[in-house]
Amino acid sequence: MVQMDGASKFIRGDAIAGIIITLVNIIGGIAIGIFQHSMDLKSALQTFTILTVGDGLVSQIPSLITSTAAGLMVTRAVAKENLGVEIVKELTSFPKALYMASAALFIMGIVPGMPTIPFFLLGALLAITGYIMQSSMKEKQKIEEEEKAKEMIKEASKEEEEPEELITQPETITFEIGYGLIPLVDESQDGQIIKRIKSLRKQLSKELGIIIPLIHIKDNLELKPGEYRILIRDVEVAKSEVMPDHLLAIDTGNTKGQIEGVKTKEPAFGLDAYWIKPELKDRAKMLGYTVVDIPTVIITHMSEVIKNHAYEILGRAETKEIVDTVAKKYPIIKEIVPEQVPLNILHRVLQNLLKEAVPIRDILTIVETLSDNIIKTNDPDILTEFVRQGLKKIITSKYAKDNNLYAVVLSPETENYILQKIKEADGELPPLDPGFVQKLITKLSKSAEKFIMNQATPVLLTSPAIRRYVKQIIEPYLPNFAVLSYSDIDSKIKLNILESIDANE
Template sequence: MNSFLALLKNDGAQHARLLAGPVLILMVLGMMILPLPPVILDLLFTFNISLSVIILLVAMFTKKPLDFAAFPAVLLFATLLRLALNVASTRVVLLHGHKGPDAAGQVIEAFGHFLVGGNFAVGIIVFVILVIINFVVITKGAGRIAEVGARFTLDAMPGKQMAIDADLNAGLIGEDDARKRRVEVAQEAEFYGSMDGASKFVRGDAVAGLLIMVINVIGGLIVGVAQHGLSFSDAGRVYTLLTIGDGLVAQIPALVISTAAGVVVSRVATEQDVGQQMVSQLFANPAVMFITAGILTLMGLIPNMPHFAFLLLAAILAGAGWVVYKRQQEEKAALADEPMKNQAAVEAAAAEASWSDVALVDPLGLEVGYRLISLVDHAQNGELLHRIRSLRKKFAQDMGFLPPVVHIRDNLELKPTEYRILLSGVEVGRGAATPDQWLAIDPGEVAMKLPGKVTTDPAFGLPAVWIDVSLREQAQIAGYTVVDAGTVIATHLNHLMHRYGANLLGRQEVQQLLDHIGKESPKLVEDLVPKVVSLSLLQKLLRGLLDEEVPIRDARTIIETLVEHAPRLAALNPNGTGPDPAELLSLVRVALGRAIVQQWFPGEGDLRVIGLDPRLERVLAQALTSSGVLEPGLAETVLQDAQRAVQTQEENGDAPVLVVPPVLRASLSRFLRHHLPQLGVLSNYEIPDERMLRVTTVIGGTQA
């Protein structure tokens, strides 16, 4: 029964929300067509005022524009409601205005008499001033901001989409997060476009209010004199006061809603609402408040100045500045005490040595300077922690095994904004990141230079510059890829994890991989280890694949290939030491050939690759089979030709892949990988039969 009542209640609330729009339209049409009694007018005018206050407060408490995405539609309906009330009140004023000041309701009477003292000249001046403030100042400024915001948002859309794609490819976000962020980018563009158009309604409403007042005054004079026999002065006084009251009761909510529109489009999106931004930024510097208090004190001491007002406000500002100064000093002292507490803990622990003092080396570690601690602190909800979790999950999905946990520590020996990445205790990467700035990376075709600290992207070595938050959209429009400090560190870590993936695969990870496969194919795992190959040999083979960033996701194919060929190769080895790892690895790569080729050449088109000149191929085969190494002169020539070939491939938009005979593949890959890590070396046997091979660049000869 309770569940039925709850369901009924939810359905009722949903139907009420669905009917809100049609009911409002019917109200607007009814006010324009049907005559309304003064009591209903009072209720509707009061509702209009309360609605405008609600809209302003909601705009003040939103933290980003999309939190109030319905504002353009709300603005349109509020404007229609106000104009419909003007029509309804005009009808009542002209029909019954001769009966007295309360003929159109008590709200209009209050605004016409009490607010302006019953003086229609003062009322006209006040009304005109309100219209000027609304039309010239607030509405015009908000409309211009909305227009520029819409233009910048649309221009920045490609850059934002590229940033989302970059985060997705780097494994920092998942498909659902990427889809959600793309929807937010599209909604933001639609919002600013709608605000650009909705601001025209507000300007038109201000003009309409002024015209309606003039028409009502002239119409009231005609009706009062011609139809009701009033004198010209009496008709002017009665109808003008009623018209002014009607105009003020409509213009004040219009001014409030225009202010709300200006707040929505002029604020900068942060984690604070407008009130928090103003308080935290206006009164964050005690020196500003002390100087202002001193200026007010000097002005208060000037003869004939209102001493009480100036000196009271100066005292309040000086007291507030002192409170802010004391709080900042306490925060600095707390930060300074942290290293001393850590040192005391270290000294206490060093009193007696034990096995707990022997720290094992972490397989994968990240050390940060003290300014980056907020990015990795659980208490401060460090965003980098969530990114690293997503990164490990994406790495496991891409490469086929779960990497070790990233152990994060602070290191006071590093510079405040520095970090370094450790592999088995050895530094493999170092960089710097500024938490309160964004890194604008130049992909090669930017439209302008940006002010900031020039640097290079730590992951890929691209030119970049650290910029302020306010320049983010401008940088995206100019063609930069803009990322925050957490993304910089996570991308660098992801790049190094793929580069050193073989070193992350220890025996424990191999055993865990076998246990995971054994849950679905227990017989396959039983036939492999230790009957066919040992655990150490399996680890060596898997590391050989990961050395060239070949995923080991297809573990079934790898195991089946080993089970099929390892006994035969072991029988051919006269020394009885088991199968040759290099031959086994070549056979595994052939079995994974389709996946390896797909990694370099997505789709089903031709494979545009780099080839070897036949003469150079014969020389290399002779040199590698006889001595196993290349002469220095020959090695330098091959390396220079390979560099030119890679550059040509990249300029043509083709993948930098070299296809060679199987006998040369392993040796050339080891030699070239250290100098050209972006170059992939494949053998002819790894190319699927259905893929067409086209040699576009030749090493050691002319272009084909």
């Protein structure tokens, strides 16, 4: 407090003199008590110490008031507000000072001979005042930060766009956030999301075999403070909301009890979960919950979204970039694409593979397989089936566990029914009998329990001729049910048939 600086200069000399006088009075008083009044040491010490301290306090109070007033008058020139307002402001702007004064009053109340109750009441009053002021300052700071964030967003949105910028190509991947999540993407505030996005792009590029483009991050005033959404070429594909300053406790099915928190759904896989306070983290782990922080929740969700929409992210430009990259090591690729295999067909085949979560890392095998079979047909869907056979080891390893592949198959009657309908429609998938489709979906859903028991991914095996059609039939109802043909399976893998599905029964 600036005004107190002057007061401290005036009071310092009086304080030193007062201490010296007090010591002299104590020593002299004890001597008089012992030698003149024949008092014992304990009685003399008790009597003259209290008298001396009391006299010292009484004599110093006027000096303190006078010095404080003089200091205020000397330093008044620097104050810009009314004196009364300035004094109240200085006394209430530092809760720690009120806490210290409160503690001093409590200590003085404990001293023998001092009026305990008044000191305790004054100490409690100062402590309560300090707490109220501290809470008020925190709330004010929070409101100021929110207003500052809103102002930043408004200023960014007010920036004038150049005419040529009004017609632009949409970003491939956009991550929009509410203003409450801005600290998570601000590296100056130790935000972790940008670093994790960089690692995610590298990881997915290796896993899927495509180049994940830069992810454009921007704020959106229309979103709630803790809300975010993911867009692919300006089309929203995912949206969720998190609770700032909380952790997500995910129920993996093996929990031993319920945890106190706000019930929600984990955004990536739809699992039951709770938003909990950080202090409940250890308890949640003891109960069997998987506890993750907000950046992990967002990055996991983003990872699954990118995987599920990788076929949309891969455009012709990205396909050409992949071909050019591989051609640096294998120049023969340039002789095949686009001379033998047109770029548009390669692009469509790669999209088909990614749509069914088949990695396209082995571009050389894909291009060579297309080169071998493109003389038979130009249909990208049929060519995709040939490529899948060339990638059988990659496909099998994705679903096999300990060299064992668990699967269900379609009965010969069911396969013949579907194949006959396809022939009648000249190679297209016609509308099937709703009763047949319902039975097929119901039986496949029930068979999923057997995969859970074996901790395996649900796989349906069909003949190569109808595989892609069966996928089209069940995908709207069972998107996570992989459909493989017998030609997609590596001969070295042990096949375990769990059930034969007959939809004609």
